Amino acid sequence: MSHTLGIRQAQKQKTRQALLDAALGLLAEQSLSSLGLREVTRAVGIAPTAFYRHFRSIPDLGTALVEEALGSLHPMIRTTVTSADNSEERIERAIELIAGHVDAYPAHVRFIARERHGGVQPVRDAIRDQLARFAEEVKDELAKDKESAGWSEDDLLMLAHLYVDQMLITASLFLEAMEGTEEDQERVAQVASRQMRLISIGRHHWLDRAGGRGHVRGRTAP
Amino acid sequence: MSHTLGIRQAQKQKTRQALLDAALGLLAEQSLSSLGLREVTRAVGIAPTAFYRHFRSIPDLGTALVEEALGSLHPMIRTTVTSADNSEERIERAIELIAGHVDAYPAHVRFIARERHGGVQPVRDAIRDQLARFAEEVKDELAKDKESAGWSEDDLLMLAHLYVDQMLITASLFLEAMEGTEEDQERVAQVASRQMRLISIGRHHWLDRAGGRGHVRGRTAP
DNA sequence: TCATCCAGTTAACAACTGTTCTCTGGATTT
DNA sequence: AAATCCAGAGAACAGTTGTTAACTGGATGA
Numbered sequence: 012m013s014h015t016l017g018i019r020q021a022q023k024q025k026t027r028q029a030l031l032d033a034a035l036g037l038l039a040e041q042s043l044s045s046l047g048l049r050e051v052t053r054a055v056g057i058a059p060t061a062f063y064r065h066f067r068s069i070p071d072l073g074t075a076l077v078e079e080a081l082g083s084l085h086p087m088i089r090t091t092v093t094s095a096d097n098s099e100e101r102i103e104r105a106i107e108l109i110a111g112h113v114d115a116y117p118a119h120v121r122f123i124a125r126e127r128h129g130g131v132q133p134v135r136d137a138i139r140d141q142l143a144r145f146a147e148e149v150k151d152e153l154a155k156d157k158e159s160a161g162w163s164e165d166d167l168l169m170l171a172h173l174y175v176d177q178m179l180i181t182a183s184l185f186l187e188a189m190e191g192t193e194e195d196q197e198r199v200a201q202v203a204s205r206q207m208r209l210i211s212i213g214r215h216h217w218l219d220r221a222g223g224r225g226h227v228r229g230r231t232a233p
Numbered sequence: 234m235s236h237t238l239g240i241r242q243a244q245k246q247k248t249r250q251a252l253l254d255a256a257l258g259l260l261a262e263q264s265l266s267s268l269g270l271r272e273v274t275r276a277v278g279i280a281p282t283a284f285y286r287h288f289r290s291i292p293d294l295g296t297a298l299v300e301e302a303l304g305s306l307h308p309m310i311r312t313t314v315t316s317a318d319n320s321e322e323r324i325e326r327a328i329e330l331i332a333g334h335v336d337a338y339p340a341h342v343r344f345i346a347r348e349r350h351g352g353v354q355p356v357r358d359a360i361r362d363q364l365a366r367f368a369e370e371v372k373d374e375l376a377k378d379k380e381s382a383g384w385s386e387d388d389l390l391m392l393a394h395l396y397v398d399q400m401l402i403t404a405s406l407f408l409e410a411m412e413g414t415e416e417d418q419e420r421v422a423q424v425a426s427r428q429m430r431l432i433s434i435g436r437h438h439w440l441d442r443a444g445g446r447g448h449v450r451g452r453t454a455p
Numbered sequence: 456t457c458a459t460c461c462a463g464t465t466a467a468c469a470a471c472t473g474t475t476c477t478c479t480g481g482a483t484t485t
Numbered sequence: 486a487a488a489t490c491c492a493g494a495g496a497a498c499a500g501t502t503g504t505t506a507a508c509t510g511g512a513t514g515a
Binding site for chain 1: 260262263264265266267343346347349350351352354361388391392394395398402405409424427428431432433434435436437438439441442
Binding site: 457458460465473474480482 | 486487488489490491492493494495496497498499500501502503504505506507508509510511512513514515
C-alpha cells in the first residue's frame with residue numbers, strides 16, 4: 012500500500028537529505044557549534060534561506076543527525092552484544108563488527124563521538140537519551156543469557172553501560188587508526204579485544220564474592 | 234635565587250592567564266572550534282589585537298589549556314591509581330577522589346571531555362598524547378603491585394588505558410550530575426564504583442585462563 | 456482548468472569575524 | 486639620563502554570519 016509520495020515531497024526529502032549529508036561532511040573537520048547555516052546550504056547548492064524550509068536551526072539539524080547516526084548504529088550494537096558472552100572467538104567477531112561499522116559509516120561515528128560531549132546541549136541530550144536506550148536494550152539482551160543468573164537488574168544495567176561505553180571508545184580508536192597503517196588498526200583491535208575479554212572475565216566472576224548477594228557495605232568474615 | 238620576574242613580564246603572564254580563564258569560561262557552552270578570538274579578548278577587557286602577544290591562534294590557546302587542564306588532572310590520576318587495587322574501600326575512595334576533582338575543576342574536566350574528540354586537530358593530538366603519558370604512568374604504578382606478577386607489559390598497558398578511559402567517563406558523568414540532585418550524584422558514584430569493581434575482578438582473574446599452568450595468585454571458579 | 460500551496464530565490468540588514476598596520480607610553484636596559 | 490623594548494590600543498580591511506521580507510514558478514487538488 013505504498014503511496015508514491017508525490018514528486019514534490021520527494022524533492023523536499025531529497026534536499027533535506029542533501030543538507031544532512033553536507034553537514035555530516037563538513038563536521039569532519041569542525042564541531043557542530045561552529046557549523047554555519049550558510050556553510051551547509053552553500054555546500055548543497057541552494058539559497059541560505061531555503062534552510063528554514065527543513066530545519067529550525069543548526070542544533071535542530073544536529074538532533075536529526077543523531078537520529079540518523081544512531082539509527083545506523085543500532086543494528087550493530089544488537090549483533091555485537093548478542094555475541095558478546097564468554098567465548099573468545101565471539102569477542103573477536105564483535106570487534107571486527109565494530110571495525111566494519113566504522114569503515115562503513117566513519118562520519119556518523121565521528122559525529123557521535125564528537126558531539127556526545129560537544130557544545131550544543133540539545134544534541135548532547137539527544138545522544139545521551141539514545142545511548143541510554145541502547146544500554147537498556149543491551150541489558151535486556153544480557154538478561155537472556157544463562158550467565159546472568161542471579162544478577163540484579165541494576166548490575167545488568169551497569170554492565171550494559173560499561174559495554175556501550177567500551178564500544179564507543181573502541182569505535183573512536185578505530186576511526187583514528189583509519190588514517191594510519193594496517194598495523195595500527197590491528198593493534199587497536201588487539202587491545203580492544205583484550206579489554207573486552209577482561210570485562211567478560213570480571214562479569215564471569217562477579218558473583219564469586221563472599222557474602223553472596225546484595226550490597227558491598229558490611230563485609231563480614233566468612 | 235628567585236629573580237622576581239619584573240613587573241612587565243608579571244603583567245604579561247597575568248593577562249595570559251586571564252585569557253586562558255576567560256576562554257575556559259566561554260567554553261562551558263560551546264566548543265573550541267567556534268570560540269572566537271575577539272570573544273575572548275572582549276571577555277578579558279583588552280583589545281583584540283593584544284591576543285597575538287600571547288597566542289598565535291585559538292588552537293594554540295587550546296593546546297595551552299590542555300597543558301593546564303591535564304596538569305591539574307595529573308595528581309588525581311596518580312593518587313587514584315595507587316589506591317585502585319582490589320580492596321573495596323579503596324575503590325570507593327578513588328571514586329570520591331574523582332568526584333572531588335570534578336567539583337574543584339569542573340571547567341577543566343569539561344574542556345578535556347569535550348575537546349578530546351573535538352573539531353580542532355592540534356588540541357585533539359595534545360590531549361591524546363597527554364592521556365597516553367598518563368596511561369604509561371598508570372602502567373608503571375600497576376607494575377609495582379603484587380597482583381601484577383606474571384603480567385606482560387602489553388597487558389598492563391591495556392589495563393591502564395581501560396582505567397584511564399573509565400576515569401574520564403566517570404568524571405564526565407559526575408559533571409553532568411553536578412547540576413542534578415544529590416541523589417543523582419550518588420547514583421553515578423554507585424554505578425562507577427561497581428564498574429570499577431568489575432574491572433578489578435577481571436584483573437584479578439586475568440591469568441586464570443587455560444593453559445593448564447598453575448597461576449600466580451589465581452583463584453578458580455567452582 | 457484554475458486557484459492554492461510551498462520549496463526555493465533574491466535582496467538587504469546589522470552584526471560579527473580574523474588580520475594588517477601604525478601608534479603609544481610605561482618598563483627595561485645601557 | 487637617554488635609548489630601547491614591547492604589551493596593548495586604535496582604526497581600518499574584506500568577509501562572513503543569521504534572519505527578515507517579498508517574490509517566483511512548478512506541483513497539487515478542486
